[in-house]
Amino acid sequence: MKNKLSPEEFVKLAIGRLRLENYKGIHSIYSGFNEAFKAYFDGANPIEATDELARLGKIVIRPVKGGVMLYLPGEGPEMSRGDMALKKMGLLEKAAVKGA
Helix, strand or coil: CCCCCCHHHHHHHHHHHHCCCCCCCEECCCCCHHHHHHHHCCCCCHHHHHHHHHHCCCCEEEEECCEEEEECCCCCCCCCHHHHHHHHCCCCCHHHCCCC
16 A cells, blocks of 8 residues: 655646646646545645645645646746736836736
C-alpha cells in the first residue's frame, strides 16, 4: 500500500493532472478538486489547506465565479483582476505589483 500524500503533494498533483488542455490552473469546484480532497483526507477542509499553501507560497489562488482557481507558483496570473483594473485606471503603482 502506498503512503498517503501530504496536502501539499495532493494539491500539486491535482493541479498537474486535473487541468484542462491549454489551462494552467484548476477550478476548485468544477474540477472536482474540493470533493476529492474531502474524500482523500476524511472530510478535511480544502479551503483551509489551500489557503495555508497559498500563504506559504506553495500555490497561487485567484478568486473566480463559483470558487477559486488553483495554480502552481509562476503559472498563475501575475495580478488579480482587481489589480489589473487599478493599473489600467492608473491607481496602482509599479512598486505595488508583485514581481515588478
